[in-house]
Amino acid sequence: MNVFITGNSSGLGLGFTEALMAREAIVWGMSRRGCPLKAKYDDVIRDRRQDLGDLNKLEEGLDRLLSDCLRLDLVILNAGTLGRIQDLADTDVHDLEHLMRINVWSNKLILDWLIQRQLPVDQIVSISSGAAVNMSYGWGAYSLSKAALNNLMQLYAHEMPDTQLLALAPGLVDTAMQDYLCGEVDSADYPSVQKLKDARGTEHMPDPGRAAEMILDLLPQLRAQRESGDFVDIRQL
Numbered sequence: 478m479n480v481f482i483t484g485n486s487s488g489l490g491l492g493f494t495e496a497l498m499a500r501e502a503i504v505w506g507m508s509r510r511g512c513p514l515k516a517k518y519d520d521v522i523r524d525r526r527q528d529l530g531d532l533n534k535l536e537e538g539l540d541r542l543l544s545d546c547l548r549l550d551l552v553i554l555n556a557g558t559l560g561r562i563q564d565l566a567d568t569d570v571h572d573l574e575h576l577m578r579i580n581v582w583s584n585k586l587i588l589d590w591l592i593q594r595q596l597p598v599d600q601i602v603s604i605s606s607g608a609a610v611n612m613s614y615g616w617g618a619y620s621l622s623k624a625a626l627n628n629l630m631q632l633y634a635h636e637m638p639d640t641q642l643l644a645l646a647p648g649l650v651d652t653a654m655q656d657y658l659c660g661e662v663d664s665a666d667y668p669s670v671q672k673l674k675d676a677r678g679t680e681h682m683p684d685p686g687r688a689a690e691m692i693l694d695l696l697p698q699l700r701a702q703r704e705s706g707d708f709v710d711i712r713q714l
């Protein structure tokens with residue numbers, strides 16, 4: 478199984494990579510820090526350090542990373558950044574622009590690259606969020622980006638007829654994002670973070686390895702049952 482994953486240096490992306498090693502996959506990964514499993518699985522992990530926010534360099538990075546790849550069974554567009562939980566009115570538009578580059582436009586360029594290189598891909602899953610539809614107070618930048626990501630997948634579904642594209646909300650996962658949300662955001666200011674604090678340490682917020690296994694187990698079923706372009710929240714399955 479050939480898989481390309483963005484953002485596999487930590488969190489859910491690293492969880493996917495680890496789970497895929499047990500499934501005898503070859504993983505191509507892209508992140509700024511690099512995948513820490515590369516040394517252990519040098520023969521089956523290809524890794525490239527790349528800032529997805531630097532859009533001008535992305536095409537060249539993809540050419541270099543995927544030069545020996547002839548087809549992909551799965552692409553996981555997982556890299557993402559949360560930004561700060563704050564009022565949208567206090568959010569600098571340049572910070573919004575930067576976040577949109579990572580969470581949305583880098584994914585557009587990756588899809589364009591796959592189309593232009595005519596690399597056959599069976600399934601593309603972008604990691605979205607419940608924030609794509611909730612529009613909770615304080616989640617402005619992130620919610621805007623994940624809503625745009627969902628729509629990006631739906632729009633590209635028309636242009637990639639041989640590939641299934643999905644936007645998938647993974648539920649709560651205990652990663653660095655939750656360190657910030659649970660540790661630094663006051664629920665008196667932004668009440669929606671209270672349910673994250675309550676979920677942490679319980680089965681409602683699995684670790685990245687468990688969440689990744691659960692999602693990978695679900696993908697064949699989603700491949701068979703869902704329309705390309707769909708948004709799937711795994712908590713609603």
Ligand SMILES: NC(=O)c1ccc[n+]([C@@H]2O[C@H](COP(=O)([O-])OP(=O)(O)OC[C@H]3O[C@@H](n4cnc5c(N)ncnc54)[C@H](OP(=O)(O)O)[C@@H]3O)[C@@H](O)[C@H]2O)c1
Nearest residue numbers: 484485486487488489508509510528529556557649650652
């Ligand atoms: N944790 C949750 O509860 C939760 C819930 C819903 C959705 N999600 C989504 O799940 C995905 C993974 O997040 P996570 O929770 O695992 O957080 P994380 O541990 O912070 O992982 C984020 C990953 O994205 C990469 N990334 C961020 N900015 C990048 C950039 N400029 N260039 C290249 N790579 C970049 C990071 O790599 P580098 O820092 O090495 O570049 C890292 O590997 C995100 O899309 C997030 O929105 C998470």
